[in-house]
Amino acid sequence: xxxxxxxxxxxxxxxxxxxxxxxxxxxxxxxxxxxxxxxxxxxxxxxxxxxxxxxxxxxxxxxxxxxxxxxxxxxxxxxxxxxxxxxxxxxxxxxxxxxxxxxxxxxxxxxxxxxxxxxxxxxxxxxxxxxxxxxxxxxxxxxxxxxxxxxxxxxxxxxxxxxxxxxxxxxxxxxxxxxxxxxxxxxxxxxxxxxxxxxxxxxxxxxxxxxxxxxxxxxxx
Numbered sequence: 001x002x003x004x005x006x007x008x009x010x011x012x013x014x015x016x017x018x019x020x021x022x023x024x025x026x027x028x029x030x031x032x033x034x035x036x037x038x039x040x041x042x043x044x045x046x047x048x049x050x051x052x053x054x055x056x057x058x059x060x061x062x063x064x065x066x067x068x069x070x071x072x073x074x075x076x077x078x079x080x081x082x083x084x085x086x087x088x089x090x091x092x093x094x095x096x097x098x099x100x101x102x103x104x105x106x107x108x109x110x111x112x113x114x115x116x117x118x119x120x121x122x123x124x125x126x127x128x129x130x131x132x133x134x135x136x137x138x139x140x141x142x143x144x145x146x147x148x149x150x151x152x153x154x155x156x157x158x159x160x161x162x163x164x165x166x167x168x169x170x171x172x173x174x175x176x177x178x179x180x181x182x183x184x185x186x187x188x189x190x191x192x193x194x195x196x197x198x199x200x201x202x203x204x205x206x207x208x209x210x211x212x213x214x215x216x217x218x219x220x221x
Contacts, residue, residue: 022086022133022135023086023087023088026085026086026087026089026090027087027088027089027090028089029087029090030067030087030089030090030092030093031089031093033066033067033090033093034067034069041069044159044207044211044212045069045128045129045157045212047207048128048157048207048212048214049069049070049073049074049128049157050073051157051205051214052070052073052074052126052128052155052157052214053070053073053074053077055124055153055155055203055216056074056077056078056124056126056155057077057078057079057123057124057153058078058079058122058123058124058152059078059079059080059082059121059122059123059124060074060078060079060080060081060082060122060123060124060125060126061081061082061084061115061117061122061124061125061126061147062081062082062083062084062125062126062127062128063084063085063112063115063125063126063127063130063140063144064084064085064086064112064127064128064129064130064134065083065084065085065090065091065094066085066087066090066093066094066129066130067090067093067094067097068083068093068094068095068096068097068098069097070126070128071094071097071098071101071103071105072097072101074126075098075101075103078124079123080104080106081098081103081104081105081106082105082106082107082108082117082122083095083098083105083106083107083108084107084108084109084110084112084115085109085110086109086110086111086112088109091107091109094107095107112127112130112134112140112143112144113134113135113136113139113140113143114143115143115146115147117147118147119146119147120146120147120148120149120150120152121147121149122147122148122149122152123149123151123152123153124152124153124154124155125144125147125148125152125153125154125155126155126156127140127144127154127155127156128156128157128158129157129158129159130158131156131158131188131190132158132159132160132184132185132186132188133184133185137188137190137193138193138196138197141190141193141194141196141197141199142197142198144197144199145197145198145199145219148218148219150218150219151218152218152219153202153216153217153218154199154215154216154217154218155214155215155216156190156191156214156215156217157212157213157214157215158188158190158212158213159186159211159212159213160187160188160189160190160191160206160210160212160213161186161187161188161189161210162209162210162211164209164210167209167210167211168187172186172187174186175187189213190215191204191213191215194215194217195220198219198220199217199218199219199220200217200218200219200220200221201215201216201217202216202217202218203215203216204216
């Protein structure tokens with residue numbers, strides 16, 4: 001039986017195999033993801049993660065946890081933590097990071113649009129840098145609202161449609177060249193869809209040129 005490609009070989013295979021699933025694509029990225037995103041992590045993402053952590057409390061669900069980059073920031077503020085990701089390899093990396101931090105977590109392999117959790121069961125939902133690559137933004141937002149308690153808080157950060165003409169032009173090019181299974185949509189803005197999911201924005205901020213946008217939201221009355 002031929003060996004399944006791993007690491008960078010798996011990523012390259014995903015670029016050329018149009019039949020590969022979204023989960024398999026991200027499985028192939030897991031081993032090198034932290035290294036390939038290190039430049040943006042230092043300059044854009046870390047600040048957003050700190051902003052999210054400062055607003056986290058109680059039972060916490062992180063959807064699209066990836067390699068667990070948020071964990072060092074908010075672990076000490078959450079009473080219990082559930083991690084969800086569509087990629088089993090990403091979830092394994094997040095679990096390993098939790099062990100290094102000596103943080104107890106529960107992991108769930110699954111899609112953010114179909115969470116195996118009861119209604120109104122968590123105090124905080126964290127979702128960072130994944131709405132740009134989910135298949136159905138509205139379905140995910142409705143599901144996040146479903147599991148959130150009435151007095152709970154949704155915390156999000158993502159790279160979104162730029163506030164400048166030049167930025168939007170670059171994003172259009174990136175949309176054209178990004179592999180379909182990566183699902184990267186550089187001109188989405190989840191904040192505009194929150195009312196349709198029954199969510200109300202209570203706080204928002206963004207970086208220069210709106211390269212990254214952060215928000216806090218609760219259920220609408």
